[in-house]
Amino acid sequence: MDTPVVELKDVSFSYGGPKVLEKVNIKVEKGDFFALIGPNGAAKTTLMKIMLGLVVPDEGEVKLFGKNVKSFRQWHKIAYVPQHGGQINLSFPATVREVVASGLFGKNRPLKGKSLEEAVKKALATVGIEHLAARLIGELSGGQRQKVLLARCLVGNPEVVFLDEPTSGVDAESQQEFYDLLDRLNKERGLTVVMITHDIGTACGIANKIGCVKGGKVDIHENTKDITEDHIAEIMGYSIKKQRTK
Amino acid sequence: MEIFKYSFMVRAFAAGIASALVTSSIGVFVVLRRMSMVGDSLSHASLAGVAAGMLFGFYPFYGAVAFSVLAALLVEFVRATFKRYAEIALAVVMSASMGAAVVMISLGRSFNADIFSYLFGSLMAVAEEDIKLIIILGAFVLVALYILRRQLFSIAFDEETARVSGIPVNKVNVLFSILTALTLAISVRIVGTLLVTALLVIPAAVSLQLARSFNSAILISNVVAVFSVVTGLCISFYFDLAPGGTIVLIASAVLFVVLIGKRRVGKGGI
Numbered sequence: 001m002d003t004p005v006v007e008l009k010d011v012s013f014s015y016g017g018p019k020v021l022e023k024v025n026i027k028v029e030k031g032d033f034f035a036l037i038g039p040n041g042a043a044k045t046t047l048m049k050i051m052l053g054l055v056v057p058d059e060g061e062v063k064l065f066g067k068n069v070k071s072f073r074q075w076h077k078i079a080y081v082p083q084h085g086g087q088i089n090l091s092f093p094a095t096v097r098e099v100v101a102s103g104l105f106g107k108n109r110p111l112k113g114k115s116l117e118e119a120v121k122k123a124l125a126t127v128g129i130e131h132l133a134a135r136l137i138g139e140l141s142g143g144q145r146q147k148v149l150l151a152r153c154l155v156g157n158p159e160v161v162f163l164d165e166p167t168s169g170v171d172a173e174s175q176q177e178f179y180d181l182l183d184r185l186n187k188e189r190g191l192t193v194v195m196i197t198h199d200i201g202t203a204c205g206i207a208n209k210i211g212c213v214k215g216g217k218v219d220i221h222e223n224t225k226d227i228t229e230d231h232i233a234e235i236m237g238y239s240i241k242k243q244r245t246k
Numbered sequence: 247m248e249i250f251k252y253s254f255m256v257r258a259f260a261a262g263i264a265s266a267l268v269t270s271s272i273g274v275f276v277v278l279r280r281m282s283m284v285g286d287s288l289s290h291a292s293l294a295g296v297a298a299g300m301l302f303g304f305y306p307f308y309g310a311v312a313f314s315v316l317a318a319l320l321v322e323f324v325r326a327t328f329k330r331y332a333e334i335a336l337a338v339v340m341s342a343s344m345g346a347a348v349v350m351i352s353l354g355r356s357f358n359a360d361i362f363s364y365l366f367g368s369l370m371a372v373a374e375e376d377i378k379l380i381i382i383l384g385a386f387v388l389v390a391l392y393i394l395r396r397q398l399f400s401i402a403f404d405e406e407t408a409r410v411s412g413i414p415v416n417k418v419n420v421l422f423s424i425l426t427a428l429t430l431a432i433s434v435r436i437v438g439t440l441l442v443t444a445l446l447v448i449p450a451a452v453s454l455q456l457a458r459s460f461n462s463a464i465l466i467s468n469v470v471a472v473f474s475v476v477t478g479l480c481i482s483f484y485f486d487l488a489p490g491g492t493i494v495l496i497a498s499a500v501l502f503v504v505l506i507g508k509r510r511v512g513k514g515g516i
Binding site: 080 | 410413
């Protein structure tokens with residue numbers, strides 16, 4: 001069996017007060033589509049940042065591709081889109097092409113010149129926004145900006161993508177397009193996806209593994225069909241009608 | 247042209263254009279990272295360095311360079327201690343620098359006239375030694391910016407994602423602060439410590455209004471800064487005005503013309 005892409009063992013964390021995460025254990029395998037759901041303030045974003053080494057837990061161990069996150073160096077295998085698209089500065093004077101290319105500016109990504117141009121073109125084509133290449137990032141709609149960030153995420157051919165509420169502020173049609181694209185990348189390319197979402201219906205439809213975060217605990221469901229309306233209502237504090245698209 | 251018959255003006259143009267290119271290039275990153283106030287803190291530190299040089303008998307320009315670099319490191323240190331209140335670092339360093347400068351100026355009462363040229367910039371004061379230092383340090387900053395341009399772009403666009411892509415963000419930030427300190431120190435001779443932040447920020451602000459790509463933003467910022475410095479130096483020569491103030495007024499005028507022009511064509515502000 002392959003080494004898990006992400007592994008959390010007995011991870012606990014607090015912001016100085018009560019623990020917001022307590023003895024959390026998660027294993028994300030290669031090719032998984034892992035959705036993290038939970039009410040606002042449940043520490044989903046903190047959990048994702050712990051996975052990425054951006055936040056250091058008080059206790060427990062975090063591994064990426066079998067390596068402790070502190071000594072992990074193969075960052076080219078990983079891509080991340082933060083919440084609200086990283087609060088993009090809309091006056092940032094960069095074209096879509098420049099933003100997507102910046103996905104190759106990290107360590108171990110030595111592409112330059114023509115090969116960089118080719119990689120950017122391919123990433124733009126994958127998410128269907130070649131026509132926006134020369135536009136400024138600040139001129140795009142919310143949905144288009146999310147696609148640009150996804151293209152930046154994909155340009156380095158990562159093995160796993162971490163997405164924190166990637167469709168917040170995006171219209172329903174663009175949301176569906178975005179999820180369809182992720183579903184395709186997961187199934188066709190074997191891309192591992194770790195995604196925080198409030199869209200539980202879609203999460204249940206495309207994810208093969210769901211983590212319900214509440215009260216510092218993460219309840220893992222390996223079979224999304226196990227998740228009932230009542231369970232979701234209990235976790236989220238409200239009831240929804242699931243839309244299973246699978 | 248009459249203006250170029252004077253060797254001090256040739257030196258002023260050389261130092262001014264070199265300073266303009268460096269400040270306007272790094273200024274785009276400073277503005278995009280919302281670090282404009284850093285300029286004020288570090289330029290006040292450079293004034294303390296100038297005062298220390300005058301008081302203890304070493305070349306004041308070296309004092310400006312050394313003190314502003316030390317202040318940059320101090321800002322990073324204080325910022326790391328007060329993570330949630332990063333602006334405290336800037337206020338502490340600016341106040342401490344200004345306090346040190348005022349104490350040293352009051353101790354050396356005889357150098358009030360000299361310190362004035364460092365506060366507001368001077369055409370006459372640029373020496374051969376200054377030119378060499380400005381060009382060497384300026385070239386160093388530009389080369390370092392070129393080498394770090396990709397990392398700086400990523401950090402300015404989205405710092406968290408930059409960290410996850412393996413960029414050593416903390417190290418790059420410290421290096422960037424040192425480069426900003428050097429930039430401000432080499433510009434104080436022409437523009438003066440009180441106005442140097444304007445040369446860092448205003449050309450970048452103009453470029454954010456007009457640029458259609460990141461590379462064009464740097465280019466526009468360079469053009470605005472060089473235009474402001476050259477025009478400002480000519481006006482200050484013919485009308486006997488302080489060059490720093492004149493240069494900053496020209497740059498501000500360019501910004502207002504661009505803002506009004508954009509509003510007229512209905513494109514809004516930054």
